Amino acid sequence: MINIRKPRWSVSENLVTPESVFLNRRQWLKSAGLIAAASALPNLASAAVPGDPWEPAPETNPSFADPGRPITSEADNTTYNNFYEFGSHKQIYDEAQALQTDGWSIKIDGMVEQEQTVGVEDLITKMPIEERIYRHRCVEAWSMVVPWIGFPLGELVKMAKPLSSAKYVQFQTFLDPDTARGQRQHWYPWPYTEGVTMAEAMNDLSLMVVGAYGKILHKPFGAPIRLHLPWKYGFKHIKSIDRITFTDKRPVSFWEELQAKEYGFWANVNPEVPHPRWSQATEKVLGTQDRIPTLLFNGYSEEVAHLYTDVNEGDRLWR
Ligand SMILES: Nc1nc2c(c(=O)[nH]1)N[C@H]1C(S)=C(S)[C@@H](COP(=O)(O)O)O[C@H]1N2
Numbered sequence: 072m073i074n075i076r077k078p079r080w081s082v083s084e085n086l087v088t089p090e091s092v093f094l095n096r097r098q099w100l101k102s103a104g105l106i107a108a109a110s111a112l113p114n115l116a117s118a119a120v121p122g123d124p125w126e127p128a129p130e131t132n133p134s135f136a137d138p139g140r141p142i143t144s145e146a147d148n149t150t151y152n153n154f155y156e157f158g159s160h161k162q163i164y165d166e167a168q169a170l171q172t173d174g175w176s177i178k179i180d181g182m183v184e185q186e187q188t189v190g191v192e193d194l195i196t197k198m199p200i201e202e203r204i205y206r207h208r209c210v211e212a213w214s215m216v217v218p219w220i221g222f223p224l225g226e227l228v229k230m231a232k233p234l235s236s237a238k239y240v241q242f243q244t245f246l247d248p249d250t251a252r253g254q255r256q257h258w259y260p261w262p263y264t265e266g267v268t269m270a271e272a273m274n275d276l277s278l279m280v281v282g283a284y285g286k287i288l289h290k291p292f293g294a295p296i297r298l299h300l301p302w303k304y305g306f307k308h309i310k311s312i313d314r315i316t317f318t319d320k321r322p323v324s325f326w327e328e329l330q331a332k333e334y335g336f337w338a339n340v341n342p343e344v345p346h347p348r349w350s351q352a353t354e355k356v357l358g359t360q361d362r363i364p365t366l367l368f369n370g371y372s373e374e375v376a377h378l379y380t381d382v383n384e385g386d387r388l389w390r
C-alpha cells in the first residue's frame with residue numbers, strides 16, 4: 072500500500088483569511104490555471120498523482136483534523152471514482168481529463184433576492200478556505216477518508232440571499248454530452264441533480280469542496296467544485312456543480328428518479344437500514360482488505376442527529 076500522507080496539524084488562532092492571502096490566492100490561481108491556461112509546473116508535493124498544489128496550504132480545521140481512521144491514499148482515491156458523466160464504472164480518471172474548468176461559474180437562481188452568476192475563482196478568493204478530513208461512505212458499502220479543501224456551504228447560502236419561503240437547495244452538474252460521453256446514455260436523467268433542506272445546507276458539516284490532498288480539486292473528484300455531506304451516502308455529494316436553485320419543492324435527485332426505492336432524498340448513513348439489495352451494516356475500506364462496522368450518520372450524530380427529530384419515522388433515516 073502507498074504511504075498514508077499525514078495531515079498538517081498546524082492550527083492557527085485565526086481561521087479567517089487575511090487580505091494578503093486573498094491576493095496571493097488570486098495570483099496563484101492565475102498561475103495554477105483556473106483563471107488562465109493550465110500551467111505546466113511540475114508538482115513537487117506529490118510526484119505520484121499530478122496536480123497543482125494549493126498555495127499557501129490551507130489550515131486544517133481543528134474540529135475536523137482527526138477522522139479516527141487513516142487517510143485513503145491519493146493514488147487509490149483517484150483511480151476509484153463514481154462519476155457517471157464519464158462512465159458507469161470506477162476507472163474514469165482519463166475520461167474525466169476532458170473536463171474544462173477554466174472560467175467555471177455557478178448560476179444561483181430560484182427563490183433568491185436576486186439571481187446571480189458567480190465564478191469559482193471568486194468564491195475561492197472570498198470564502199474562508201480550510202482543510203477538513205472527512206469520512207466518506209458510499210451507498211455501495213465502501214468507504215474512504217479524504218483531506219478535502221473547501222468552505223462551508225452555509226457561507227454560500229448567505230451570499231445567495233434566499234427568500235424566507237425557500238425550503239430546499241437544489242444542485243445541478245454541468246450538461247455537456249460532447250465532453251462527458253456518459254451523458255450520451257439517454258436512459259439516465261441528465262443532468263445529475265441533488266438537493267438538501269435549508270437546515271442541512273446551513274449545518275456546519277456541509278462543505279463545498281474545491282481541493283483535496285493539498286491540491287486544486289482533481290477532475291475525477293468533480294472539479295472545480297463539488298459538495299461533501301459526510302453523514303450522508305456518497306451519491307448526495309454532487310460533482311462539478313454549475314447551478315444552485317433555491318426552491319420550496321423537494322428536489323428529486325438523479326438516483327431517486329432512476330430508482331426511488333433504493334436511493335431516497337434523505338440518504339443518511341444508517342447500518343440498520345439495508346439497501347433493498349444488500350446490507351449496510353459494514354463497509355469495505357478503500358485501499359485495504361479491511362471491512363469495518365458502519366456507524367449511524369457515519370459517526371457524525373453529534374453534529375446532525377437533531378436535524379431529523381421532526382422528520383417522519385420511516386421516511387427519516389433512509390428515504
Ligand atoms: N455529478 C456526479 N456527482 C457524483 C456522482 C456522479 O456519478 N456524478 N457520483 C456520486 C457517488 S455515488 C459517490 S460515492 C461520490 C464519489 O466521489 P469520489 O469519486 O470523489 O470518491 O460522488 C458522487 N457525486
Ligand SMILES: [Mo]
Nearest residue numbers: 209210305306
Ligand atoms: Mo456512491
